[in-house]
Amino acid sequence: MTHFPKVTKAVIPAAGLGTRFLPATKAVAKEILPIIDVPAIQFIVEEALTAGIKDILIITGKGKQEIEDHFDANFSLEKNLKSKGKDKLLELATKTSDLNIHYTRQQYPKGLGDAVLHAQTFVGEDPFLLLLGDDITRGENLSQSLINLYAEYGKTTIAGVRVNEDKAKRYGMLDIETTNQDHIFNIKGLIEKPQGEAPSNLAAAGRYILKPEIFPILESLKPGSTGEIELTDALIDYNQNHEILAYEYPGEWYEVGEAYGMLIASIIFALDHPEVKDEFIPYIKKLAESL
Numbered sequence: 001m002t003h004f005p006k007v008t009k010a011v012i013p014a015a016g017l018g019t020r021f022l023p024a025t026k027a028v029a030k031e032i033l034p035i036i037d038v039p040a041i042q043f044i045v046e047e048a049l050t051a052g053i054k055d056i057l058i059i060t061g062k063g064k065q066e067i068e069d070h071f072d073a074n075f076s077l078e079k080n081l082k083s084k085g086k087d088k089l090l091e092l093a094t095k096t097s098d099l100n101i102h103y104t105r106q107q108y109p110k111g112l113g114d115a116v117l118h119a120q121t122f123v124g125e126d127p128f129l130l131l132l133g134d135d136i137t138r139g140e141n142l143s144q145s146l147i148n149l150y151a152e153y154g155k156t157t158i159a160g161v162r163v164n165e166d167k168a169k170r171y172g173m174l175d176i177e178t179t180n181q182d183h184i185f186n187i188k189g190l191i192e193k194p195q196g197e198a199p200s201n202l203a204a205a206g207r208y209i210l211k212p213e214i215f216p217i218l219e220s221l222k223p224g225s226t227g228e229i230e231l232t233d234a235l236i237d238y239n240q241n242h243e244i245l246a247y248e249y250p251g252e253w254y255e256v257g258e259a260y261g262m263l264i265a266s267i268i269f270a271l272d273h274p275e276v277k278d279e280f281i282p283y284i285k286k287l288a289e290s291l
């Protein structure tokens, strides 16, 4: 059996301006906005770490210093909590203090493809996991599933979720053919935010295993139909000469880059959040009855 190199590196683009979440994102990085009490980007980092990732690169930009501060120690806070014997809070505050996270900056908002290009030296010759910060998963660890698939097939893989037809124009949509395995498809083509009919209802869900061969393609790309350098366009090009797999995620997927998705995620996560669920569940039931 062929052994493919283990995926140990992850890249998280977090340079987006967050315009879909204005005015909240005028002075706060959208990645720091919490689902109840945990910043969205912490969910992403924890998913990667739980999947066995050793090194993480976060691609930030102007006004995103809060992300670095969040994944750093806060000495005075720790001292204060320690002196007051608040051990539980101290544990929460230090959970993200000592991680192996690297940072680089995207200078201009030229799109996801351009952001990924900033990972080239970090990635070197290795395959890597790409996690988009707007997409939060719940249930099966999606990154782990993609890493396992790469260990078996050694191919570029895109995670997908089913979306309603009217939502297709918001996502990268996948043209797929079935394989002899449930949840796994061959990708025949893909299109970013189709204006017309989508090739299927499987949308790219913000998790990818990519190989370094994607970088020269990204380097040569011009802005696409959206005016930005799109990762999807690079994958279309890559797919001319390489097979790409799609993995249909059987878990739950929430898009938290805009207010509605964040609201839904917050409600769902509140239903089993140890600090709020006992009060929240009866409240939401009563509210639903009154509507």
Ligand code: G1P
Pocket: 112, 132, 134, 135, 170, 171, 172, 173, 192, 203, 204, 205, 206, 231, 232, 255, 257
């Ligand atoms: C990006 C990708 C798109 C993918 C989506 C998932 O779009 O370009 O292919 O379907 O994330 O959330 P964006 O959300 O940056 O517009």
